[in-house]
Amino acid sequence: MALTLTLPVAAGGLQxxxxxxxxxxxxxxxxxxxxxxxxxxxxxxxxxxRPGAVAFNRIAYSAxxxxxxxxxxxxxxxxxxxxxxxTIAYRRHLWSLGLGVAEAMDTAQRGMxxxxxxxxxxxxxxxxxxxxxxxxxxxxxCGTDHLVLENVKTxxxxxxxxxxxxxxxxxxxxxxxxxxSRALAxxxxxxxxxxxxxxxxxxxxxxxxxxxxxxxxxxxxxAGYWGSGNVEKAMDTALGIINAHPHKVDGIKISLxxxxxxxxxxxxxxxxxxxYTGDDFNYAELIAGDGxxxxxxxxxxxALLGIFDAIAPAASAALGELAQGNIEKFHAxxxxxxxxxxxxxxxxxxxYKTGVVFMAWLNGHQKHFTMVxxxxxxxxxxxxxxxxxxxxxxxxxxxxxxxxxxxxxxLAMHGV
Numbered sequence: 549m550a551l552t553l554t555l556p557v558a559a560g561g562l563q564x565x566x567x568x569x570x571x572x573x574x575x576x577x578x579x580x581x582x583x584x585x586x587x588x589x590x591x592x593x594x595x596x597x598r599p600g601a602v603a604f605n606r607i608a609y610s611a612x613x614x615x616x617x618x619x620x621x622x623x624x625x626x627x628x629x630x631x632x633x634x635t636i637a638y639r640r641h642l643w644s645l646g647l648g649v650a651e652a653m654d655t656a657q658r659g660m661x662x663x664x665x666x667x668x669x670x671x672x673x674x675x676x677x678x679x680x681x682x683x684x685x686x687x688x689x690c691g692t693d694h695l696v697l698e699n700v701k702t703x704x705x706x707x708x709x710x711x712x713x714x715x716x717x718x719x720x721x722x723x724x725x726x727x728x729s730r731a732l733a734x735x736x737x738x739x740x741x742x743x744x745x746x747x748x749x750x751x752x753x754x755x756x757x758x759x760x761x762x763x764x765x766x767x768x769x770x771a772g773y774w775g776s777g778n779v780e781k782a783m784d785t786a787l788g789i790i791n792a793h794p795h796k797v798d799g800i801k802i803s804l805x806x807x808x809x810x811x812x813x814x815x816x817x818x819x820x821x822x823x824y825t826g827d828d829f830n831y832a833e834l835i836a837g838d839g840x841x842x843x844x845x846x847x848x849x850x851a852l853l854g855i856f857d858a859i860a861p862a863a864s865a866a867l868g869e870l871a872q873g874n875i876e877k878f879h880a881x882x883x884x885x886x887x888x889x890x891x892x893x894x895x896x897x898x899x900y901k902t903g904v905v906f907m908a909w910l911n912g913h914q915k916h917f918t919m920v921x922x923x924x925x926x927x928x929x930x931x932x933x934x935x936x937x938x939x940x941x942x943x944x945x946x947x948x949x950x951x952x953x954x955x956x957x958x959l960a961m962h963g964v
Contacts, residue, residue: 551952555933573943575645575864602868606835609648610856611655612639613904616920624922628666634914636677645864647856648685649674650725655854657901661921664694668716675720687758688717691727700731703741710749724757730769739775739785746789756798763804765897783813794818801826801852807834815846825849828893832882855889858907859944888938899926903935910951929962
């Protein structure tokens with residue numbers, strides 16, 4: 549029997565919507581392989597290495613969301629309460645699909661509800677949980693968000709801020725993702741200030757790091773990062789820093805939502821340095837690659853994506869097909885997810901986390917639709933209704949009856 553409910557439509561009013569009834573996407577029994585994760589044969593039946601598992605030929609991190617604790621006695625706009633069991637359970641889910649976890653990043657509401665002490669606790673718990681799953685990848689966000697922004701006056705204070713978080717994460721044996729710094733964007737006077745900061749941080753790193761270039765569509769406070777409002781000049785500065793420390797840089801994630809700029813930078817990276825796509829609009833073709841050049845990494849992108857949290861089964865299934873050379877199946881699985889991603893990341897882009905958490909709730913990965921910082925209120929009912937339709941079109945409603953029941957709950961809360 550068809551599943552039907554009433555949804556608001558963009559033209560105004562309500563309209564019956566019938567779910568397509570397609571089989572939900574089934575994830576591949578995959579695992580990440582490469583310089584950061586490989587499994588010996590004796591582990592083939594445990595954790596990420598299940599019998600018949602498909603070995604991915606891209607490193608793929610999902611930036612993972614946190615599950616709020618709705619029963620905590622805190623003001624959600626001020627305090628930060630996390631349901632640790634549900635949060636870590638979701639990371640185990642991602643690892644079971646062969647995806648790595650980019651921890652305590654923007655998707656986890658870093659700087660938008662998740663403070664540094666809670667972020668460090670999240671990193672500690674995630675790293676501990678990863679030890680129980682052979683081959684599980686974790687890389688953790690290192691920034692300067694514990695600094696009081698308006699009090700930061702000098703580049704030296706920014707360096708000290710990075711060093712504080714760097715030391716805390718490396719004490720846990722964590723791999724670093726060096727996040728873009730609002731404080732640095734505030735006090736830097738020229739590209740030389742960025743060079744000074746990153747030279748200092750990279751020279752101290754215990755293992756190769758992932759750099760992060762987050763565009764101002766995600767965070768307006770990061771406008772003019774790398775010392776210029778001109779993207780090409782900013783790119784030159786970032787590449788200069790990488791070229792000065794190629795053995796300390798695993799890769800760079802850029803989140804500019806511009807595939808041409810990502811490809812241009814990818815082709816200029818030193819040998820062995822990866823481009824981790826952060827383009828939640830064009831990830832399918834960027835991961836598939838164009839085969840440019842003799843250096844393999846110049847012709848393809850690996851992935852560090854917030855959208856992979858919301859589309860994890862499809863991402864896993866598609867990466868498994870890509871690894872087997874089935875490019876048409878890769879696009880057939882991942883292509884339908886792109887309209888959903890573009891909707892979730894629509895302007896104001898910084899509110900995309902709300903759609904990511906909404907998907908987790910629809911699919912039964914958490915019991916409620918509340919967020920730290922009260923961020924569940926940042927999108928409209930119209931937005932959620934279209935997200936529901938697009939998730940259905942992409943075959944990403946893992947349990948359609950549950951998803952429909954929960955969508956009806958949200959509609960009732962809005963008087964529908």
